[in-house]
Each structure stands twice: as structure tokens, then as C-alpha cells.
Amino acid sequence: AQSVTQLGSHVSVSEGALVLLRCNYSSSVPPYLFWYVQYPNQGLQLLLKYTSAATLVKGINGFEAEFKKSETSFHLTKPSAHMSDAAEYFCAVSDNFNKFYFGSGTKLNVKP
């Protein structure tokens, strides 16, 4: 079975600083990888997805993630944090689009 590990349940950055949210996965086959964002009292919204094309994936709101097979990682980054980025972020993996596995989530706090 797949598994997803998100390091750090809470991350705090200053507005304008780099955002780095970490995600590692376990997979015996090339996976499909996703990042989702959840704002308070809302559902989950897709930020970006990796489906074996380019290893650097660009998503919405200035976020991007890089697939590194050798490190089994798919970390999410944004060069400059904005107050509106404060939310909870979930990494997910699917090995055949028939079952999804989610990380435990990372809450991002952005300080003014």
C-alpha cells in the first residue's frame, strides 16, 4: 500500500518569505502525486498534480512542486508567502487513479 508523510504539522513563515512544505511518499511504481489546499470550513481544492510529465509542476496561486524520484519527495514551494496562503495543505498519492492516499496535512501560518 502507498503511504504519504508530511513533515511538520505546523509551519510558520513571514509574509514575503519562502514557503516550503515537505512531502515524501512510498511507492513501488511511479506514482501520481497531488497537492491540495483547504481553507477554514471549506473543502479541499487541487493546487497541482504530477502525472509523469515534467518533474517541476506549476500550480495555482504561484505554488509549484518538484518530483524527485531518487528522494521519493514532492515538496511544495512558493517563493513569496502571502497572507491569503494561510491554510492547511495536503499531499496525496495515487498509483493507478483508483485509490488515493493522503498525508496528515500541514497547517501554514503566515505572519505579517
Place this chain on the structure above:
Amino acid sequence: NAGVTQTPKFQVLKTGQSMTLQCAQDMNHEYMSWYRQDPGMGLRLIHYSVGAGITDQGEVPNGYNVSRSTTEDFPLRLLSAAPSQTSVYFCVTGGVDTEAFFGQGTRLTVV
């Protein structure tokens, strides 16, 4: 195109009551599933289905029942509600070459 329709949005139950959360999708997705979300515990898989007539248990199936008689519908039944089932529930679907699609969520409180 409605996507994933999940109802109700809010529900309060008394301990011991039963209820059904409805999930319908119009994207012809084979994969449908139910997750619960609790603070600090992420999303935990309750039950899932890879096609009509096929269901399987996830990580936390106890106290829940599902069936998949059609491609479109995947209801989740709480047999005898308990306070430990207070949670936010999401119906999640997916197909070949797609990401996971989420319903709007159901906030369930069991008193």
C-alpha cells in the same frame, strides 16, 4: 455538470440514531470513497469502491456501511451513531488520468 454532490451539509444526530450520507457523481468515475476528517488526524479512509457492485474497507470502517449499486451513487450509512463519529465527512471520486474530486463535505455532530 454538477461534479460530486454530497448531502446533507450539516447534520445533528442523537446517539443510537441511524442516517445515510448521500454522494452522487456525474463524471462516470469508477472510484468513489468516503473519508472522515478530524483535527490533527488528516483524512482517513472509511470505505471505497472501484466500480458498481464492488466495495472494500478502508482504514476506519467500523460503524459504517456502504453499497454501490450504480456507478453514480455511493451512500454511506451510519448504523447506530456514536459521539466518536462526530466528524467532517467527504465523498471523494476519481477516474483514469484524474485527480481526486471532493464533495462539499458533511459536518456531523452526534450528541
